[in-house]
Each structure stands twice: as structure tokens, then as C-alpha cells.
Amino acid sequence: MQRTIRAVAGGLIAVLVLLWGTVWLAREAPNSAVGVAVRGVAGLFGGAAAPSAGIAVPGGVQIGGPFHLVDDQGRAVTDASYRGRWMLVYFGYTTCPDVCPTELQTMVAALDKLGPEAASVVPLFVTVDPERDTPSVLAGYVKLFDPRVVGLTGTPEQIAEAARAYRVYYAKATPKGSSTYLMDHSSFVYLMDPQGRFSALFGQGSSADDLASGIQERLSQKS
Numbered sequence: 209m210q211r212t213i214r215a216v217a218g219g220l221i222a223v224l225v226l227l228w229g230t231v232w233l234a235r236e237a238p239n240s241a242v243g244v245a246v247r248g249v250a251g252l253f254g255g256a257a258a259p260s261a262g263i264a265v266p267g268g269v270q271i272g273g274p275f276h277l278v279d280d281q282g283r284a285v286t287d288a289s290y291r292g293r294w295m296l297v298y299f300g301y302t303t304c305p306d307v308c309p310t311e312l313q314t315m316v317a318a319l320d321k322l323g324p325e326a327a328s329v330v331p332l333f334v335t336v337d338p339e340r341d342t343p344s345v346l347a348g349y350v351k352l353f354d355p356r357v358v359g360l361t362g363t364p365e366q367i368a369e370a371a372r373a374y375r376v377y378y379a380k381a382t383p384k385g386s387s388t389y390l391m392d393h394s395s396f397v398y399l400m401d402p403q404g405r406f407s408a409l410f411g412q413g414s415s416a417d418d419l420a421s422g423i424q425e426r427l428s429q430k431s
């Protein structure tokens with residue numbers, strides 16, 4: 209039984225890594241043969257077919273779940289702390305040179321487009337680099353984008369728990385000749401409903417319009 213569970217979990221992670229890889233490759237090399245082929249693969253998952261509605265997740269894949277973290281004010285929080293609001297969740301780190309700032313800007317721009325409805329959405333930026341991203345470092349960073357964004361950190365074990373729940377891939381990477389490390393990480397925006405259940409997944413490169421319309425669609429279904 210244990211073995212079956214492990215095999216199934218491994219398979220699901222492989223699907224998400226493949227998904228992440230295809231989205232990334234298609235973005236890095238949009239006009240190459242690889243990029244074109246890869247967009248075809250991404251299309252199988254619905255990534256290309258329904259950008260505003262988010263990426264289709266294969267049936268039965270569980271995304272999200274309990275987490276125990278520390279917010280950017282140093283308070284212990286869990287997933288239950290945000291019940292009653294939609295969570296817009298992104299995993300990244302504050303010294304990320306490019307992808308994280310871009311995605312955070314997109315999230316904030318999407319909230320701006322939602323107008324007053326954005327009040328029911330809490331944007332969460334979960335660090336995959338808890339070693340450097342302390343609560344105060346996170347606070348200084350996320351508030352640069354928007355005061356509504358909440359930074360979350362924790363012990364390495366707590367971050368690993370949250371990342372596992374959201375099937376986030378992350379790993380330290382030290383470029384040759386560098387004394388500091390970067391973090392490789394998957395880049396998805398997750399929308400969770402007010403009960404904490406998975407609602408939608410948006411790939412890297414989704415526009416603020418894609419995000420806003422995808423969120424809007426789900427908000428209106430629930431109300």
C-alpha cells in the first residue's frame with residue numbers, strides 16, 4: 209500500500225514537473241522547434257487552450273493542503289488563518305533576479321483589475337528560501353509591490369511541508385564562481401477557494417488579464 213501511494217505520488221509530481229518544464233521551455237524558446245513542439249505538449253494539459261481559465265489539472269491531482277508558517281509580522285499562521293477569503297498563492301524568494309518580481313507584479317496588477325472584489329482575495333508570497341527570507345526581509349520585499357501582499361516563511365521543514373502540499377519544486381543552485389546561491393523553483397500562481405480547496409492554477413507568463421478574468425470567473429461562481 210505504502211509503495212502504491214509512493215508510486216502514485218511520484219507520478220503526480222512527474223506530471224507537474226513536466227508541466228512546469230513545458231511551460232518554461234515554451235517561454236524560453238518560443239520560436240524554436242522545441243518551443244513549438246513543447247507548446248503542443250502544454251496544449252494537451254490545457255495550458256494553451258484556456259489561458260484565462262488557468263491550466264487544467266489532471267483529475268484526481270490534489271493541490272494544496274495544510275501548512276504551518278510564519279507571516280511577515282512574525283505571527284504563526286496556518287492555511288486555516290485565511291479561511292473565508294480566497295488565497296492567491298505564489299512560491300518564490302526575495303533575491304530572485306527575474307521571475308518572482310515579474311509574477312508578483314502580475315498578481316498585484318490582477319488584483320487592481322478586480323477592484324473592490326479583490327478584498328476577498330489574500331495574495332500570499334511563500335518563500336522557498338527560508339534561510340535568507342526572514343519575516344522582516346519578507347515584509348520589506350512584499351510591501352514594495354503592494355501592502356496587501358503577505359509574505360510567509362518558516363523553518364525549512366515547514367517550507368518543505370507547504371511546498372509538498374502545493375507540489376512546488378525548489379532547489380538551491382550555486383552558479384560557477386559565485387559565492388551566493390540562487391533558488392531554482394517552479395513558478396505557478398494558485399487560486400484556493402474560501403474553504404482552502406484548490407480552485408485554479410495559472411502558469412508562468414499568464415497576463416494580469418488572464419489572472420483577473422480567471423479569478424473573477426471563480427469568484428462569481430461562488431457568490
Ligand code: NI
Pocket residue numbers: 300301304305306307308309393
Ligand atoms: Ni523566482
